[in-house]
Amino acid sequence: MWVPSTGTTTPPPTTGTTAVSFNVTYSGTTTGQDVYVLGSTAQLGAWxxxxxxxxxxxxxxxxxxxxxxxxxxxxxxxxxRKDAAGNVLYEGGTNRSFTPSGTTQTRTETWQ
Incomplete structure (x- = not known):
């Protein structure tokens, strides 16, 4: 059991995994193109x-x-967006970010 030291309000470190469902609306693909998610962690391809x-x-x-x-x-x-030849198109805007928590989480978004 975690007990904070006197005077601290820091919570215990979170361990485990969160099953994150990514749902992105994007109609800009043609035959042979697919949408991917890419990010800063190994689970998301490490960029x-x-x-x-x-x-x-x-x-x-x-x-x-x-x-x-x-x-x-x-x-x-x-x-x-990637095609069979390996051409890549990044969505616009800044990087998206969040901190996974709990056992499941859903990201419902629209391509920028």
Whole structure:
């Protein structure tokens, strides 16, 4: 059991994983193109587009996927579009960020 030392309000470190469902609406793809999520942690490809996580287009134009991320560890990420030739298009805007918590979490977003 965690007991804070006198005078501190720092919570205990969070351990475990959070199953994060990514749902992004994007209708800018054509045949042979897919949408991926890419980010700052190893689970999100560590900003290496070759390791990006492919999302399912089964509910097009909403692309979906669930990834286990380390709970309590802040992540930054972006959505990208890739084609079979390896061409990559990053969504615009700044990096998205959040800190996974709990057992499940959902990110419902629109391509920037």
């Amino acid at each position: 290496n587009t070759a390791n990006a996580i492919k999302l399912s287009g089964a509910t097009y134009p909403v692309w979906k996927g669930t990834i286990n991320l380390t709970s309590g560890t802040s992540v930054q990420y972006k959505y990208i």
